[in-house]
Amino acid sequence: MRYLIPIALVIVLVGFLAVGLKLDPRKVPSPLVGKPMPAFSLPSLDGSRTIDDAALRGRPLLINYWASWCRPCLEEHPLMMQLAARSDVNIVGINYKDSRADAQRWLARHGNPFGEIAQDVEGAAGLDWGVYGVPETFVIDAGGSIVYKQIGPMTVHDWQTEVAPRLGVRP
Amino acid sequence: MTRMGLSAAMIAGLWMGAMTSAWALEPEQQARYQSLVHQLRCLVCQNQSIAESNADLANDLREQVRTQIEAGRSDQEILDYMSDRYGDFVLYKPPLERKTIVLWVGPFLILLLAAFIAWRSGRRTAKSEPSAPDQERLRRLLERENP
Numbered sequence: 001m002r003y004l005i006p007i008a009l010v011i012v013l014v015g016f017l018a019v020g021l022k023l024d025p026r027k028v029p030s031p032l033v034g035k036p037m038p039a040f041s042l043p044s045l046d047g048s049r050t051i052d053d054a055a056l057r058g059r060p061l062l063i064n065y066w067a068s069w070c071r072p073c074l075e076e077h078p079l080m081m082q083l084a085a086r087s088d089v090n091i092v093g094i095n096y097k098d099s100r101a102d103a104q105r106w107l108a109r110h111g112n113p114f115g116e117i118a119q120d121v122e123g124a125a126g127l128d129w130g131v132y133g134v135p136e137t138f139v140i141d142a143g144g145s146i147v148y149k150q151i152g153p154m155t156v157h158d159w160q161t162e163v164a165p166r167l168g169v170r171p
Numbered sequence: 172m173t174r175m176g177l178s179a180a181m182i183a184g185l186w187m188g189a190m191t192s193a194w195a196l197e198p199e200q201q202a203r204y205q206s207l208v209h210q211l212r213c214l215v216c217q218n219q220s221i222a223e224s225n226a227d228l229a230n231d232l233r234e235q236v237r238t239q240i241e242a243g244r245s246d247q248e249i250l251d252y253m254s255d256r257y258g259d260f261v262l263y264k265p266p267l268e269r270k271t272i273v274l275w276v277g278p279f280l281i282l283l284l285a286a287f288i289a290w291r292s293g294r295r296t297a298k299s300e301p302s303a304p305d306q307e308r309l310r311r312l313l314e315r316e317n318p
Contacts, residue, residue: 031258132214
């Protein structure tokens with residue numbers, strides 16, 4: 001009986017620690033989820049035109065921040081290629097702090113899953129998007145709002161459980 | 172230029188690049204800059220402020236703080252700019268709101284609880300004087316040892 005309180009405290013503490021262990025501190029929830037995507041205006045990767053947020057409204061899509069120097073981007077790349085082959089998934093790439101030549105070489109070598117690619121050389125748009133590492137993938141609804149942010153490479157499991165339902169397509 | 176001279180110049184250039192962000196400001200702005208970059212947490216190396224971190228992003232954020240100070244933004248506006256994009260996580264001192272109430276009040280609750288437990292167990296020890304049969308036994312034991 002006299003050990004009741006200490007035991008209860010230990011159980012509570014262990015509960016907190018158990019939850020804490022399962023949380024990934026590298027995944028910082030974005031305050032942008034639920035808000036309209038930030039305004040931006042960036043050159044396309046081939047330099048031929050400008051891509052802005054207004055042009056991307058009107059249909060659900062994925063916005064994928066990636067770079068040729070980014071090792072984890074290769075991890076999700078096969079999945080991105082699979083998704084790109086589908087007619088109901090649109091992926092817009094934003095090339096982050098990269099050079100045009102390196103980015104184009106990377107795409108030529110590994111394949112291009114993106115319908116459109118904008119280039120964010122300085123990472124200035126990335127700041128507005130709250131990007132702090134690549135890859136990061138945003139799910140955008142038809143109204144142009146951010147409904148989910150995938151931090152780090154997207155796994156098949158992430159796609160099936162988190163991303164596809166929010167994008168409104170079958171996994 | 173010799174190779175050594177060239178690399179010395181390059182190192183000096185890098186060093187100056189790292190320093191410029193602090194040099195361009197007035198003393199009063201400089202103080203605000205220092206205070207702000209120590210209040211903001213780096214998202215890449217998470218246990219460092221953006222003042223301490225060498226991460227690329229920390230550098231961008233320091234630059235952002237500097238340009239916003241130059242543009243005449245207030246400290247609160249700059250902190251809001253950061254937390255609008257990166258969440259309360261970037262603030263070493265998060266605001267007091269419903270989500271963070273446990274963070275702010277929790278330690279005091281635990282302290283109160285600990286004080287209560289200490290007080291209760293203190294009272295219990297104070298009460299536990301030896302009882303009458305114990306006294307009797309104690310006396311006999313003492314007598315046996317020192318007759």
